[in-house]
Amino acid sequence: xxxxxxxxxxxxxxxxxxxxxxxxxxxxxxxxxxxxxxxxxxxxxxxxxxxxxxxxxxxxxxxxxxxxxxxxxxxxxxxxxxxxxxxxxxxxxxxxxxxxxxxxxxxxxxxxxxxxxxxxxxxxxxxxxxxxxxxxxxxxxxxxxxxxxxxxxxxxxxxxxxxxxxxxxxxxxxxxxxxxxxxxxxxxxxxxxxxxxxxxxxxxxxxxxxxxxxxxxxxxxxxxxxxxxxxxxxxxxxxxxxxxxxxxxxxxxxxxxxxxxxxxxxxxxxxxxxxxxxxxxxxxxxxxxxxxxxxxxxxxxxxxxxxxxxxxxxxxxxxxxxxxxxxxxxxxxxxxxxxxxxxxxxxxxxxxxxxxxxxxxxxxxxxxxxxxxxxxxxxxxxxxxxxxxxxxxxxxxxxxxxxxxx
RNA sequence: GGAGGGGUGGGUGAGUGGUUAAUACCAACAGACUGUAAAUCUGUCGCCUGGAAAGGCUACGUAGGUUCGAAUCCUACCCCCUCCA
Numbered sequence: 001x002x003x004x005x006x007x008x009x010x011x012x013x014x015x016x017x018x019x020x021x022x023x024x025x026x027x028x029x030x031x032x033x034x035x036x037x038x039x040x041x042x043x044x045x046x047x048x049x050x051x052x053x054x055x056x057x058x059x060x061x062x063x064x065x066x067x068x069x070x071x072x073x074x075x076x077x078x079x080x081x082x083x084x085x086x087x088x089x090x091x092x093x094x095x096x097x098x099x100x101x102x103x104x105x106x107x108x109x110x111x112x113x114x115x116x117x118x119x120x121x122x123x124x125x126x127x128x129x130x131x132x133x134x135x136x137x138x139x140x141x142x143x144x145x146x147x148x149x150x151x152x153x154x155x156x157x158x159x160x161x162x163x164x165x166x167x168x169x170x171x172x173x174x175x176x177x178x179x180x181x182x183x184x185x186x187x188x189x190x191x192x193x194x195x196x197x198x199x200x201x202x203x204x205x206x207x208x209x210x211x212x213x214x215x216x217x218x219x220x221x222x223x224x225x226x227x228x229x230x231x232x233x234x235x236x237x238x239x240x241x242x243x244x245x246x247x248x249x250x251x252x253x254x255x256x257x258x259x260x261x262x263x264x265x266x267x268x269x270x271x272x273x274x275x276x277x278x279x280x281x282x283x284x285x286x287x288x289x290x291x292x293x294x295x296x297x298x299x300x301x302x303x304x305x306x307x308x309x310x311x312x313x314x315x316x317x318x319x320x321x322x323x324x325x326x327x328x329x330x331x332x333x334x335x336x337x338x339x340x341x342x343x344x345x346x347x348x349x350x351x352x353x354x355x356x357x358x359x360x361x362x363x364x365x366x367x368x369x370x371x372x373x374x375x376x377x378x379x380x381x382x383x384x385x386x387x388x389x390x391x392x393x394x395x396x397x398x399x400x401x402x403x404x405x406x
Numbered sequence: 407g408g409a410g411g412g413g414u415g416g417g418u419g420a421g422u423g424g425u426u427a428a429u430a431c432c433a434a435c436a437g438a439c440u441g442u443a444a445a446u447c448u449g450u451c452g453c454c455u456g457g458a459a460a461g462g463c464u465a466c467g468u469a470g471g472u473u474c475g476a477a478u479c480c481u482a483c484c485c486c487c488u489c490c491a
Contacts, residue, residue: 158487221433222444231416231434248442255443285442292442317441364435367450371436384457397436 009059013052013261015188015215018195023210026182027063035060036181036209038070038172039107044099046106047233048295049217049226052261053185054110056212060183067116068179069107071100074121075171078164106236109299124178125171136170139203140196145169148192173197181209188213189225217261222251236299243299244308245316245399247292252284255291263294321393325403328356330388339387349374349386349394358396373397 010017010024017023026033037057046054057067073096104118145166146152154161169192176184176197184194191213198208216225219232226233234246250258259265259273273290276282289309296305314320330336333355335348350365353374359365368374374381375395376388392404 160486252443288442361453373436
């Protein structure tokens with residue numbers, strides 16, 4: 001029984017374990033382990049891609065282990081070694097603190113706060129001198145750094161690599177030494193950095209940490225790993241209907257991995273779902289709805305999940321109007337006129353949707369009009385000037401609405 | 407320090423004096439189709455004014471200059487890459 005649970009703990013939602021046998025014996029020893037998880041406070045929002053690892057952390061906590069959360073206030077300044085702009089605006093101390101707070105608020109939605117210690121890199125890098133830097137860097141060679149795929153690819157492609165970027169893995173590795181990490185958690189893309197941690201710990205006479213590397217969750221575009229910069233992410237802090245809608249928009253092929261990586265459903269249920277997806281008789285939509293409910297429940301609650309589902313069914317599937325809409329006062333419009341003898345206002349619809357913020361510019365509004373993407377009270381709009389009444393509902397595209405008020 | 411190459415719209419990447427708000431592809435958006443999504447087809451894709459025709463403004467690393475006219479030529483500066491030392 002215990003064996004089986006351990007199996008699921010180390011297998012489901014895990015891409016790679018280094019070194020598995022050592023990790024198993026650590027876990028079996030009954031010792032409380034120090035689990036390292038770092039984050040970059042320049043990007044404070046947690047999305048489902050991060051959740052994969054955080055869930056794993058929380059599972060370990062339930063077994064009595066302790067999380068050491070590292071606020072990467074120094075590495076954040078160097079910048080994650082990817083992307084082409086080398087210079088990066090330095091964050092002010094306040095920004096870092098604010099970001100860290102935002103991050104932790106979301107972090108503790110998943111991870112148990114009671115069993116977590118928060119450490120800031122500046123606690124040890126604050127008075128790290130040049131002699132320390134020299135000592136640290138002398139332990140590694142450029143060839144070792146270039147062994148990392150990110151770097152070697154960029155190097156071969158003739159793209160810039162800042163010298164400080166080579167420092168990034170070393171700082172991260174040093175964190176492991178300071179906190180005496182037993183196990184480091186991270187995405188599989190962190191493998192290199194985490195391995196450097198192992199190496200440095202060994203050099204410094206510590207027992208090297210074990211690594212638990214999570215697979216990368218594919219984003220809503222169905223092609224790339226979920227990330228903020230690609231805008232294919234689902235944030236845990238987003239409102240229920242957003243999360244629900246975004247989950248429904250993932251390609252069908254992703255349903256399985258989302259169930260596996262970001263929900264708590266049992267292994268048994270997981271197998272069932274897998275089977276249903278494999279058979280032709282089940283419409284994937286229903287399973288995806290279930291998935292969306294599970295996920296919304298996790299970050300909000302089941303009530304919110306139900307409402308989000310109703311909203312989705314109504315607005316997206318039945319192309320109906322949602323219950324509560326933002327309101328916009330037509331008296332703000334410059335083009336407002338009253339025809340003779342009528343108390344119904346006439347306005348320029350392109351101005352209306354631009355000014356109310358449904359579209360980003362007047363030009364875009366005109367485009368939408370000419371493409372037949374604007375509806376008022378269920379009628380497609382073809383004319384620029386339209387007559388409104390109070391309570392008219394203006395719809396742009398699939399799901400942008402505004403309700404007119406005086 | 408020397409020699410050479412390069413910086414273009416969200417991304418990749420054409421364009422070497424006017425026909426270029428800038429080819430193409432990707433992404434994105436809208437419409438059709440669809441009981442989710444995908445796929446497919448059609449269209450759009452800097453900002454402002456205008457019903458439209460059209461006009462104006464801003465934009466090709468930064469700052470100046472030449473020219474009737476510049477992403478394209480000149481000067482300076484900033485940044486990146488390669489090779490040599």
